[in-house]
Amino acid sequence: xxxxxxxxETHYQGHRVIVRRTxxxxxxxxxxxxYRYHAFITDREGDATFLDVDHRRHAVVELAIxxxxxxxxxxxCPSGDFNANAAWAVLASIAHNLxxxxxxxxxxxxxPLVAKTVRRKFITVPxxxxxxxxxxxxxxxxxxxxxxxxxxxxxxxxxLQT
Numbered sequence: 001x002x003x004x005x006x007x008x009e010t011h012y013q014g015h016r017v018i019v020r021r022t023x024x025x026x027x028x029x030x031x032x033x034x035y036r037y038h039a040f041i042t043d044r045e046g047d048a049t050f051l052d053v054d055h056r057r058h059a060v061v062e063l064a065i066x067x068x069x070x071x072x073x074x075x076x077c078p079s080g081d082f083n084a085n086a087a088w089a090v091l092a093s094i095a096h097n098l099x100x101x102x103x104x105x106x107x108x109x110x111x112p113l114v115a116k117t118v119r120r121k122f123i124t125v126p127x128x129x130x131x132x133x134x135x136x137x138x139x140x141x142x143x144x145x146x147x148x149x150x151x152x153x154x155x156x157x158x159x160l161q162t
Contacts, residue, residue: 068092
């Protein structure tokens with residue numbers, strides 16, 4: 001056990017229960033450290049560590065599917081027609097990917113990302129875009145907590161355009 005993460009397994013009726021223990025990061029070393037446990041059941045063959053990594057990789061895919069359903073309009077398909085629903089799914093996927101690209105390129109986010117948070121903090125902001133002397137200016141609310149981060153994002157995205 002390395003102190004950071006530990007993966008163990010046990011067998012039960014042909015299935016395996018794999019448990020991952022991760023030490024929570026605390027500002028100061030604790031006498032009795034806290035751990036977070038995550039368990040899952042599988043019947044797949046393979047090493048417990050490999051199966052744990054594969055399970056966490058799959059969780060990222062599930063997060064993207066949840067984002068598509070919750071925030072990009074995929075929870076309600078507009079029609080009983082297959083072609084209309086297919087077009088709706090394509091447009092929802094494009095909108096979802098654009099939000100993720102803004103977060104990755106403009107805001108510098110990496111790793112798992114909830115698109116709903118990006119929309120709430122950075123896209124649905126009451127602001128004005130003006131042009132003066134061939135320069136673009138973004139006017140944001142005065143007490144908006146993410147104004148500096150969004151201004152930097154806007155500047156990065158404008159640089160990508162030119």
